[in-house]
Amino acid sequence: MRWEKAMLVYNRKAGKEKAGQLGEAVEALAGEVGELTLAQTVEPGDGEKICRERGGDYDLLLLLGGDGTVHECINGAAAAARAPEIAVLPGGTCNDFARTLQLPMQVGRAAEEVLAGRVLDTDVGTINGRIFTNFVGIGLITETSENIDSEQKERMGKLSYFLSTLRTLRQAEPFGFRLTHDEGVVDSEAVMILAANGRSLGTAKLPFAGDGLHDGMLDVLIVREAGLSLAWQVLNGGDLTDYRESGGVIEYIRTSSLRIETDEPKRIDSDGEVYLQTPAEISVLPAKLRFFYGPEAAGLLSDEPADSGSGPGLFGS
Numbered sequence: 001m002r003w004e005k006a007m008l009v010y011n012r013k014a015g016k017e018k019a020g021q022l023g024e025a026v027e028a029l030a031g032e033v034g035e036l037t038l039a040q041t042v043e044p045g046d047g048e049k050i051c052r053e054r055g056g057d058y059d060l061l062l063l064l065g066g067d068g069t070v071h072e073c074i075n076g077a078a079a080a081a082r083a084p085e086i087a088v089l090p091g092g093t094c095n096d097f098a099r100t101l102q103l104p105m106q107v108g109r110a111a112e113e114v115l116a117g118r119v120l121d122t123d124v125g126t127i128n129g130r131i132f133t134n135f136v137g138i139g140l141i142t143e144t145s146e147n148i149d150s151e152q153k154e155r156m157g158k159l160s161y162f163l164s165t166l167r168t169l170r171q172a173e174p175f176g177f178r179l180t181h182d183e184g185v186v187d188s189e190a191v192m193i194l195a196a197n198g199r200s201l202g203t204a205k206l207p208f209a210g211d212g213l214h215d216g217m218l219d220v221l222i223v224r225e226a227g228l229s230l231a232w233q234v235l236n237g238g239d240l241t242d243y244r245e246s247g248g249v250i251e252y253i254r255t256s257s258l259r260i261e262t263d264e265p266k267r268i269d270s271d272g273e274v275y276l277q278t279p280a281e282i283s284v285l286p287a288k289l290r291f292f293y294g295p296e297a298a299g300l301l302s303d304e305p306a307d308s309g310s311g312p313g314l315f316g317s
C-alpha cells in the first residue's frame, strides 16, 4: 500500500459533463490507497475549507476539477501544518495547471500517472497573501475570465476562452501603472500585465522557456496595445519574436517578485478567479508544494539541475 490515507476533493460543476471521471480516478488509485476519502465541493469556497481543515490529515490529496478548484484547494492545503503530496486530476475546462504539470488530459490516465510517482517540490506564486499556481494578471486577462459565457464554455470547452478574449479586445482601455521588479521600475500604461508561474493559458502554451515551476522566478509580460492580432498571439502562445523588437509594445521581465500599483484599483485575475485588486505584492514561494507530474517531466527527476529558463522557449536564449 503506497498511501495510508488519501482524500479526493472533487468539483462536480467543473468542466463539461464528463460521466465517469470520479470512477476512473478511484479505479486507478484504489489498489494503492489504504483509506480513500471522497469530499465533494457543494459551493465555491468549499475546496479551500476542506483542504485547510483536513488536508494535513492525509498523505495524498487528489484534486478533481479545473484551475479554479486547484486554486481554492491549494490555498487551503498550503496552510495545513503538514502539506500532503498533491495530484491534479484535470476535470475542468482549461486545466492549465495540469497542462503545465504535463499531465494527460483524461482523468483516469492522470490518476495512473500518480502511481508512477513523479512527485516534485514545486514553486507557487503568492499575491497579497493568497497563493496561485499558474498566473496572475490585470487588464485584458481579467476581462477575459469574467466575460466567459458559462453556457458557451459548457458547449464549446476551451474554444470559448478565446472567443471571449476576442469580445473583450475591442473594449480594452489602457491603464496607468508602476511595476517594481527585482532590477528596476517600469512606469507606463498597458492593457494587460501578466505574471506567469505556469506555462499554459486558456489551453495555449505560453512562450516562455523551461517549465517555470523550478526556477524561483515569474515571467512577466506587459502588453501595451490591444491590437487584435497582437493580443491574439500573446494569449495563443504564438511567436512573439517580432513584437519583442517592436518598440516596447510587449515588454518581458523575469523576476522573483514584483509590486504593481495602478492609477485606479484594478481587479486581479488569479488562476482564472477574480476576487483581488491592486495594489499587488507578488512573489514566488520556491519549492513550496509537492505535485505529481506527467511522463514528459521525467527529465526533471534526473540529477541534472532543473531547467531554469535556458530551454527552447522564445525568451530562453
Ligand SMILES: Nc1ncnc2c1ncn2[C@@H]1O[C@H](COP(=O)(O)OP(=O)(O)OP(=O)(O)O)[C@@H](O)[C@H]1O
Pocket (backbone or CB within 6 Å): 011, 012, 013, 014, 015, 016, 041, 042, 043, 044, 045, 046, 065, 066, 067, 068, 069, 070, 072, 091, 092, 093, 094, 095, 096, 272, 273
Ligand atoms: N459544487 C459547486 N457548485 C458550484 N460551483 C462550484 C462548486 N464547487 C466549486 N465551485 C466553483 O466552480 C468554479 C469553477 O471550477 P473550475 O475552475 O475548477 O472549473 P472550470 O472553470 O470548468 O475549469 P478551468 O478553470 O480549468 O477552465 C470555481 O470557481 C469553484 O469555486
